[in-house]
Amino acid sequence: MTFAVILLVLLVVACAVGSFVKQGQTFDWYAASYSETAAAWIMALRLNDTFHSWWFIAITAFLCGNLLLCNVFRLGTLIRRTKSFGDAGNAAKRAADASVSGVSDPESVFAALRMPKPQQSETDGIKILYSSKHRIGLWGAWVCHIGILLLILGFGLGQMTKQEYSVYGVPGQTRPIGDTGLFLSINDFRIDLRDDDTVEQYTADVTVWRVPQGSTTEPDEQRAVISVNHPGRMFGMTFYQNATGWAAKVDVTKSGEPLQSEIVCAGEYLPIADKKELVVYFNAFYPDYALVPGEGPKTVSGRLNRPAYLYSVYYLGELLGMNALTQGETITIDDYEVSFSEPQNYTLIQIKRDAFTSVAFAGGVVTMIGLLLAFYILPQSVWAMPAEDGTWTVYAESKKRRAMLRDELERAVSATKLKITGETDAQG
Amino acid sequence: MLRVENTLFTIVMLLYFAAMILYFVFIAVKKNPIAKAAVILQTAGLVLHTAALICRGIGAGRLPLTNQYEFATAFAWGLCLVSLIFVYRFRFPVLGAFAAPIIFLVIGYAAMQSKDVHELMPALKSNWLGFHVSTAIIAYGSFGVSFVLSILFLLRDKAKEGGFFDTHIPSREKLDLISYRSVALGLLFLTFTIITGAIWAERAWGSYWSWDPKETWSLVTWIIFAIYLHLRIRRGWHGKAAAIFAVIGFVCMIFTYIGVNTFLPGVHSYR
Ligand code: HEM
Numbered sequence: 001m002t003f004a005v006i007l008l009v010l011l012v013v014a015c016a017v018g019s020f021v022k023q024g025q026t027f028d029w030y031a032a033s034y035s036e037t038a039a040a041w042i043m044a045l046r047l048n049d050t051f052h053s054w055w056f057i058a059i060t061a062f063l064c065g066n067l068l069l070c071n072v073f074r075l076g077t078l079i080r081r082t083k084s085f086g087d088a089g090n091a092a093k094r095a096a097d098a099s100v101s102g103v104s105d106p107e108s109v110f111a112a113l114r115m116p117k118p119q120q121s122e123t124d125g126i127k128i129l130y131s132s133k134h135r136i137g138l139w140g141a142w143v144c145h146i147g148i149l150l151l152i153l154g155f156g157l158g159q160m161t162k163q164e165y166s167v168y169g170v171p172g173q174t175r176p177i178g179d180t181g182l183f184l185s186i187n188d189f190r191i192d193l194r195d196d197d198t199v200e201q202y203t204a205d206v207t208v209w210r211v212p213q214g215s216t217t218e219p220d221e222q223r224a225v226i227s228v229n230h231p232g233r234m235f236g237m238t239f240y241q242n243a244t245g246w247a248a249k250v251d252v253t254k255s256g257e258p259l260q261s262e263i264v265c266a267g268e269y270l271p272i273a274d275k276k277e278l279v280v281y282f283n284a285f286y287p288d289y290a291l292v293p294g295e296g297p298k299t300v301s302g303r304l305n306r307p308a309y310l311y312s313v314y315y316l317g318e319l320l321g322m323n324a325l326t327q328g329e330t331i332t333i334d335d336y337e338v339s340f341s342e343p344q345n346y347t348l349i350q351i352k353r354d355a356f357t358s359v360a361f362a363g364g365v366v367t368m369i370g371l372l373l374a375f376y377i378l379p380q381s382v383w384a385m386p387a388e389d390g391t392w393t394v395y396a397e398s399k400k401r402r403a404m405l406r407d408e409l410e411r412a413v414s415a416t417k418l419k420i421t422g423e424t425d426a427q428g
Numbered sequence: 429m430l431r432v433e434n435t436l437f438t439i440v441m442l443l444y445f446a447a448m449i450l451y452f453v454f455i456a457v458k459k460n461p462i463a464k465a466a467v468i469l470q471t472a473g474l475v476l477h478t479a480a481l482i483c484r485g486i487g488a489g490r491l492p493l494t495n496q497y498e499f500a501t502a503f504a505w506g507l508c509l510v511s512l513i514f515v516y517r518f519r520f521p522v523l524g525a526f527a528a529p530i531i532f533l534v535i536g537y538a539a540m541q542s543k544d545v546h547e548l549m550p551a552l553k554s555n556w557l558g559f560h561v562s563t564a565i566i567a568y569g570s571f572g573v574s575f576v577l578s579i580l581f582l583l584r585d586k587a588k589e590g591g592f593f594d595t596h597i598p599s600r601e602k603l604d605l606i607s608y609r610s611v612a613l614g615l616l617f618l619t620f621t622i623i624t625g626a627i628w629a630e631r632a633w634g635s636y637w638s639w640d641p642k643e644t645w646s647l648v649t650w651i652i653f654a655i656y657l658h659l660r661i662r663r664g665w666h667g668k669a670a671a672i673f674a675v676i677g678f679v680c681m682i683f684t685y686i687g688v689n690t691f692l693p694g695v696h697s698y699r
Contacts, residue, residue, distance in 0.1 A: 002662075005655055005659065008651050012648050015645075015648045015651075016648060018639065018644060019639075019688075155637060194547055199549065199550060201550050201553075228550035228551050228553075228632060229550065229553060229554045229628075229632050230631070231634065240634040352634050352635075357630065357636065360636070361627070368616070368620060374612075375609075375613075375615075400608075401605065403601040403602045403605040
């Protein structure tokens with residue numbers, strides 16, 4: 001177990017380091033924030049990605065190995081102990097944690113200790129009263145360790161095999177979901193605001209479908225309404241309403257003739273249809289635009305009072321210009337005219353497939369059960385043997401409550417004595 | 429309702445303060461009836477504190493466990509509840525005396541926070557969050573009590589034989605057992621807190637564990653108490669080393685609670 005404790009201490013140190021060193025940054029970032037030497041160490045020890053580093057995984061693997069071996073080796077002992085715990089024949093040989101002698105009515109001491117009714121047996125001619133309870137509690141640590149193993153296994157396998165995609169768009173749009181062969185159509189997207197303009201909920205109504213396969217058992221289309229905290233499960237994947245942003249309709253005309261009309265989300269590029277080297281970038285959207293001296297463009301509220309579109313134009317990757325357009329204004333580039341209109345919210349939907357989440361979750365539940373058994377189902381056995389003077393000696397054993405057991409036993413014995421005295425008094 | 433809560437909160441603070449003073453007097457003059465009075469005052473404080481939390485819940489129209497003020501006052505409540513359970517169960521008023529200043533400190537911290545009621549952002553509106561935070565309160569309360577017990581355990585060695593501490597503090601063995609019981613309660617609830625938090629994160633963010641600093645530090649706290657358990661069962665280490673780990677565990681817990689928000693921003697920093 002010393003090794004286990006050392007591993008656990010190492011894990012604590014690793015977690016602390018991983019939380020203090022900002023994760024996922026570059027050498028230059030660390031060099032600027034700390035120092036060149038520190039940055040070199042951080043990169044060498046992979047402290048920039050502590051929780052996925054080979055050494056972190058190695059510590060966890062050793063921990064799992066240790067736990068597994070420990071549990072395997074203890075299995076036999078545990079089964080034996082569990083059997084002998086319920087066995088009166090062994091009691092006489094066992095070391096008691098507390099005992100009281102001179103008891104006249106042992107059965108009522110069992111009752112006062114809330115033990116099940118004792119069984120009487122005889123070993124080598126010695127009469128013995130024996131009772132035990134909660135022996136399942138002997139398994140607490142073992143079950144807890146199994147739970148932890150499952151938890152780490154489920155998490156690790158999930159990390160290795162999970163697939164993640166994200167899809168964004170406005171109602172009416174359909175997008176492919178990565179390489180899954182599935183498509184996601186956004187039927188509706190709503191943002192509910194409270195009176196004070198704060199967001200109550202984001203809700204998307206989506207359909208996931210695939211090109212019909214002619215299968216009669218599996219559907220080709222599933223629909224769900226998803227909102228924050230209420231993901232949808234379709235085609236073995238989970239769909240989360242993850243974020244939102246602004247989109248707008250971008251119209252392009254060439255010499256006055258309509259050329260192109262597309263929905264573009266803020267943060268997206270739109271190459272001009274017949275001149276791909278000319279690109280319009282939709283930087284950001286301001287629903288209630290104001291140009292504050294010293295601060296630059298900003299939005300005063302979340303309401304669509306004075307919509308403005310910040311855009312940039314690139315030609316062959318070279319920035320030609322950047323500006324903000326308000327509703328109705330157009331950008332003119334040679335023969336082309338570009339305008340923005342119909343601002344609306346798009347939804348970003350995150351999609352995950354992690355077949356091992358349930359394993360990790362089961363691990364969590366098993367860990368909890370193990371802890372409950374270890375801490376609250378405390379095995380206890382009580383036995384009584386007659387002395388030569390006709391009285392009994394009562395013994396109790398409960399490893400985890402040893403320090404309290406003596407008091408409890410004495411209290412139980414004196415309670416039974418009081419009761420007996422009380423009854424005698426009443427009769428007298 | 430919120431005004432009633434405000435008044436109750438002030439009364440509760442006064443009661444906890446009075447209980448603390450009485451406990452101090454008890455330690456100074458060593459008369460048992462004073463300890464009894466202190467325990468009664470603290471119990472009265474707990475009852476009104478419960479009423480205050482209920483008023484806040486009704487006033488805000490939700491479980492009152494979502495911002496710094498609400499969590500701090502609930503933390504003080506959890507500490508008071510668990511310490512009283514242990515005071516009554518083990519007939520151990522000195523524990524109350526050592527817990528009282530911590531309870532007062534935490535409720536004082538709560539009093540310094542803004543009491544405004546804010547609407548919740550969508551991610552926070554979840555029943556799992558309710559379970560997550562309420563179990564955290566019991567876990568925090570239990571670890572607070574185990575901290576006090578471990579300090580008492582470490583102090584006990586220095587107590588004069590036959591002196592006040594020697595006669596009013598249970599034996600080393602018993603103290604170790606009581607402390608173990610409180611760590612056990614805390615660890616069970618912390619495990620529940622972490623699991624319900626993971627379920628909530630999975631539903632709200634699509635990832636049940638993302639090594640966010642608060643998650644990481646709750647794991648650190650969890651592992652430290654696991655170390656405590658293992659040290660405790662090892663013969664020879666019994667007691668002292670384990671008690672030191674229980675103290676470190678409590679410090680980590682406080683860091684998870686306050687320090688992480690201050691030093692290591694992450695998903696949980698809106699708390
Ligand atoms: C390498 C890792 C570990 C090893 C080798 C290990 C080994 C052990 C051993 C040998 C015992 C004594 C069993 C008994 O007396 O029945 C034990 C008890 C226990 N272990 Fe672990 N352990 C490890 C990690 C953990 C972790 C991470 C936890 C998390 C909480 C944990 C929870 C427990 C509990 C609850 C007990 C029972 C303690 C008690 O009843 O007081 N173990 N462990």
